Amino acid sequence: xxxxxxxxxxxxxxxxxxxxxxxxxxxxxxxxxxxxxxxxxxxxxxxxxxxxxxxxxxxxxxxxxxxxxxxxxxxxxxxxxxxxxxxxxxxxxxxxxxxxxxxxxxxxxxxxxxxxxxxxxxxxxxxx
Numbered sequence: 001x002x003x004x005x006x007x008x009x010x011x012x013x014x015x016x017x018x019x020x021x022x023x024x025x026x027x028x029x030x031x032x033x034x035x036x037x038x039x040x041x042x043x044x045x046x047x048x049x050x051x052x053x054x055x056x057x058x059x060x061x062x063x064x065x066x067x068x069x070x071x072x073x074x075x076x077x078x079x080x081x082x083x084x085x086x087x088x089x090x091x092x093x094x095x096x097x098x099x100x101x102x103x104x105x106x107x108x109x110x111x112x113x114x115x116x117x118x119x120x121x122x123x124x125x126x127x128x
Contacts, residue, residue: 009101012088012110014071016063020114025089025101034087045075048091048106057084067114074113
């Protein structure tokens with residue numbers, strides 16, 4: 001069994017295919033690297049959770065990402081449509097220059113929401 005160390009942080013990468021990948025944040029370092037785009041936009045979900053979208057995905061006619069929209073319902077009542085790959089990370093600092101990864105517990109909570117399709121408000125997990 002693999003266990004995470006206290007200092008490890010993660011990001012949850014969700015492509016339109018319905019699959020997901022939990023990645024070590026230290027190997028990616030920026031949402032731009034993870035999404036292979038310079039046109040990323042943060043969507044603040046909570047004080048400790050950010051979703052990053054590729055603003056170039058829609059003009060490039062990349063597929064709609066229904067799983068990202070479903071996961072967003074846990075945090076926003078009418079999330080809208082997202083296209084292409086999205087990335088979930090922890091908080092950003094006030095300047096927006098530093099993006100923190102997800103803790104192990106945050107990552108597991110997101111994966112549970114993703115896999116089970118349970119809304120955060122129904123589980124008491126609106127804030128981490």
